[in-house]
Amino acid sequence: MKTSINGPRTVRDRRPTRRMSRSGLILICAILASTILCSPGESKLVLDVDNPNLTKMPIAVADFVGEGGPLNGRTLADIIKRDLYLTGLFQIVDVSRSGQHNEPDFESWSQSGAQAVITGAFQVTGDELVFEARLYDAALKKQEMAKRFTGRIADHRRMIHRFADRVMEKLTGTEGCFSGKIAFAGEGPKELYFMDFDGQNPFQLTRNGSINLSPDWSPDCRSIVFTSYLNGKPDVWVLDLSNLRQFPISARAGLNASARYSPDGQAIALSMSFKGIPKIFIITTQGNIINKLTNGRGNDISPTWSPDGSTIAFVSDQAGTPQIYTIPALGGEPRRLTSNSNYNTDPDWSSKGNLICFTARIDGRFQICTIRPDGSDFRVLTSKGANHDPAWSPDGRMIAFTSDRDGRKLIYIMDARGQIQEPVSRIAGKGAAWSRNFR
Amino acid sequence: MSSRSVIHTAMLIVAVCVLIAGCSRPVVRSDGQQPGMPGFRGPHLGGQVSEREIEALQANLKPIYFDYDQFTLSLESQQTLQANAEILKRANVAVVAEGHCDERGTAEYNLALGDRRARSAVEYLAGAGVQPDRLSTVSYGSELPVDPSHNEAAWSKNRRVHLRVAR
Secondary structure, three states: OOOOOOOOOOOOHHHHHHHOHHHHHHHHHHHHHHHHHHHHOOOOOOOOOOOOOOOOOEEOOOOOOOOOOOOHHHHHHHHHHHHHOOOOOEEEEEEOOOOOOOOOOHHHHHHOOOOOEHHHEEEEOEEEEEEEEEEOOOOOOEEEEEHHHHHHHHHHHHHHHHHHHHHHHHOOOOOOOOOEEEEEEOOOOOOEEEEEEOOOEEEEOOOOOEEEEEEOOOOOEEEEEEEOOOOOOOOEEEEEEOOEEEEEEOOOOOOEEEEEOOOOOEEEEEEEEOOOEEEEEEEEEOOOEEEEEEOOOOEEEEEOOOOOOOOEEEEOOOOOOEEEEEOOOOOOEEEEOOOOOOOEEEEEEOOOOEEEEEEEEEOOOOEEEEEOOOOOEEEEEEOOOOOEEEOOOOOOOOOEEEEEEOOEEEEEEEOOOOOOEEEEEOOEEEEEEEEOOOO | OOOOHHHHHHHHHHHHHHHHHHHOOOOOOOOOOOOOOOOOOOOOOOOOOOHHHHHHHHEEEEEEEOOOHHHHOHHHHHHHHHHHHHHHHOOOOOOEEEEEEOOOHHHHHHHHHHHHHHHHHHHHHHOOOOOOHHHEEEEEOOOOOOOOOOHHHHHHOOOOOEEEEEO
């Protein structure tokens, strides 16, 4: 039976419709006031993601109701389930009776143990897909959110991811990252690619027959800066995503590599060795030097910006082995951050500001680790195979990285605490970079 | 204006557009040559040395090898570079020192390490009398191993600087 799609509706109040007497009004205000004052604390559907003792929120996603075209309601629901599962914040629960999309079955949902429930309904007409999805608080028996999407059937994944991003925003205060793309450097051929964060829709970005490395997204998702040997040496190039044209911005003598856009997209930090040995420089997006940031006898590479643009973390072996340092973006003295092992590289600074992920060689093997910018709370997140090149998702909840634990060097993603780690790329790759959500 | 000058102007505009389009088209390497590997020629810079002389020079220049995580020159490497310097001082060619790492370690730091290895070689050659303006460096990090096996025998062959005669 097809469900008709109306606009988003809130649950109807049961207020009396006759005109109220003044005393009746006062009575209702009094009841409301006492309810608010005596309410048993936090009852809203909220995930406190910074709580170290966080337990996962049980959430159910009912099969979407509807039919038409190549889609089915189970597939659409499964995309949401996988998105939420991968954040490590949710326990996906089954609901035995989904109820109709606009008639929530709160009784059955409570029995299943779900704290939140998502339902949806969709309709296909020709090439067009319309769906509406809602988020319910099962305990309070309340609808929290309703969203409606229209688009082409071929874009159904992107539409569902956008809804899941809204669910994350509702439940945690921060938009999800499921609408982002992960760019990476392939291993054979060594061209640049991007894919949905979950590995779907892979796309080849470069076809220049050369070695291409270290992609980084501009904040507006319009450009990718990368290192390429197109002209026979490592130079920094920019790829314009609107037409896939590539042009060099730093082809100085020696090494030009590991370029990273500043958070406002106005500058690029990179490593260049044209003055002798690799040092960190800041350049404009046209390639003109703004500042030479580091000095000394070390080899300096892999800069990453703090989210407020004030500080840069980078790799230097000035103390004899590669370690991670921080330095003010306007210049100053470098401060060493890592000392847990004699090989720490690949720093990436979370957009939430409070964590840096990096690669560490521990007992001869490479693992992804996190540390706070003040050097505290060092954690090791991986343990199998060789793991390197970590990159935060733009909401700071997940990390993309390369691992060879299953034989090939694939791009994996994991939640920020390393509980769930899964491969997403279909081809071997490294140098993952996670874009902001595509609009 | 006359129709002839209109046609000439149009042809000029078309020619300029074709030139601009050509400049922005990326180079596609279809000849199977790989930088850093034997036989790679690199972009043709034009020069006065014959192709046969260049091939002879290239065959006589020997690679140098490094310890794990190191860019300093061993005694054996210094001796090899000394012999290479003697060859280069007698020839009027430019040389590119290509620095490489083994597959262990992380990709970006290996770019820096390969660059530093190449610089160590170039500084030694300059110190041994080779004109500095004929020397340049290219790092390939761990991207181009000569031996793709996953053992120390392969790794030690991959931690190298290869001197390529530039054309």
